[in-house]
Amino acid sequence: MSSHTTPPLDSEQDAIIVGGGIAGLQAALQLGRYGYRVLVVDAGRGRSTLCRGYHNVLGWPDGVSGAELRRLGRQQAEAVGVRFADDEIVQAAARPDEAGGGFVLDGRQEGEGAYRSRLLLLATGIMDRFPALPGLEICLGKSVYVCPDCDGYEIKGHPTVVLGAGSVGASMALTLTYWNDRLVYVNHEQKEIEAELLAELERHGIEVVSEPIVRVLEREDGCFEGVELADGRVVPGERGFIAFGGNRVHSELAQQLGVERMDNRHIVTDPRSKMTNVPGVWAAGDVAVHSEQVTIAMGEGSQAAIWMHKTLMRQA
Numbered sequence: 567m568s569s570h571t572t573p574p575l576d577s578e579q580d581a582i583i584v585g586g587g588i589a590g591l592q593a594a595l596q597l598g599r600y601g602y603r604v605l606v607v608d609a610g611r612g613r614s615t616l617c618r619g620y621h622n623v624l625g626w627p628d629g630v631s632g633a634e635l636r637r638l639g640r641q642q643a644e645a646v647g648v649r650f651a652d653d654e655i656v657q658a659a660a661r662p663d664e665a666g667g668g669f670v671l672d673g674r675q676e677g678e679g680a681y682r683s684r685l686l687l688l689a690t691g692i693m694d695r696f697p698a699l700p701g702l703e704i705c706l707g708k709s710v711y712v713c714p715d716c717d718g719y720e721i722k723g724h725p726t727v728v729l730g731a732g733s734v735g736a737s738m739a740l741t742l743t744y745w746n747d748r749l750v751y752v753n754h755e756q757k758e759i760e761a762e763l764l765a766e767l768e769r770h771g772i773e774v775v776s777e778p779i780v781r782v783l784e785r786e787d788g789c790f791e792g793v794e795l796a797d798g799r800v801v802p803g804e805r806g807f808i809a810f811g812g813n814r815v816h817s818e819l820a821q822q823l824g825v826e827r828m829d830n831r832h833i834v835t836d837p838r839s840k841m842t843n844v845p846g847v848w849a850a851g852d853v854a855v856h857s858e859q860v861t862i863a864m865g866e867g868s869q870a871a872i873w874m875h876k877t878l879m880r881q882a
Contacts, residue, residue: 580597581602581878587615588864589867591640593867594606594871596867596872606649606651607655607681613693653675653676653680660823696729696810701784710806711806728751729793730811731753738809749770755778777795817832838869846877
């Protein structure tokens with residue numbers, strides 16, 4: 567176990583966590599409480615920075631924003647000695663045993679070989695694909711949602727507009743019928759919808775509008791009111807869901823390290839330890855294979871950190 571000294575950021579860490587979202591922060595807190603030299607390298611933008619409200623987290627009955635969770639998490643982690651670097655890791659490589667083992671990471675800002683560590687946790691997450699529509703981002707997590715398991719409950723009793731593309735958006739609209747039958751699907755990208763899905767949409771009485779959206783209408787402070795279309799029409803609503811498909815999984819570093827990934831680019835981990843097939847490399851959160859829930863990301867962060875601790879104990 568290491569003492570709470572303050573080494574320079576370019577000194578060797580016991581563990582580097584790439585990604586300062588929910589999984590990364592939870593892992594950092596756990597590892598910091600063991601007393602290790604822990605560095606979190608975070609590029610500063612991800613799913614949690616965009617979400618203005620998580621509503622299914624125990625202890626937060628009125629919801630909590632991703633920004634607030636990140637602020638509190640960083641504060642807690644720093645209190646137990648964890649350090650942070652505002653940088654983006656662009657290259658990762660394992661060092662040969664004769665060079666001391668571990669890993670060396672290049673930062674976009676700090677440059678080649680800027681960071682060195684005995685162990686590595688990839689908590690780089692994913693990013694939802696959505697168009698840069700005026701008014702959309704301010705509504706995310708407050709009145710426009712991404713995940714039906716997280717926030718389907720929030721649309722109960724509210725006319726809801728699904729903003730999407732082709733069959734992906736159609737599938738989302740059908741999924742949401744569990745909570746609501748007052749749905750309109752706007753096929754913003756005008757992509758083809760599978761015939762079976764079209765038939766199901768018709769059966770459920772879901773109107774399909776194939777017209778580009780020019781802006782999201784919001785009343786104040788992220789309260790969704792509908793969308794304005796390119797032809798001037800307005801589709802009113804009180805809640806929205808987005809489903810465009812093509813989300814970006816940030817697993818490029820895993821590929822560089824030879825870590826096993828699925829065809830959809832999510833990282834494969836051991837279900838018990840969250841370690842990957844590459845010794846010394848763990849993955850947690852949305853970049854790994856799970857149901858993309860903030861609470862599960864927290865659990866995976868803790869789980870990975872506990873098994874990283876076990877490994878560091880064996881190396882001592």
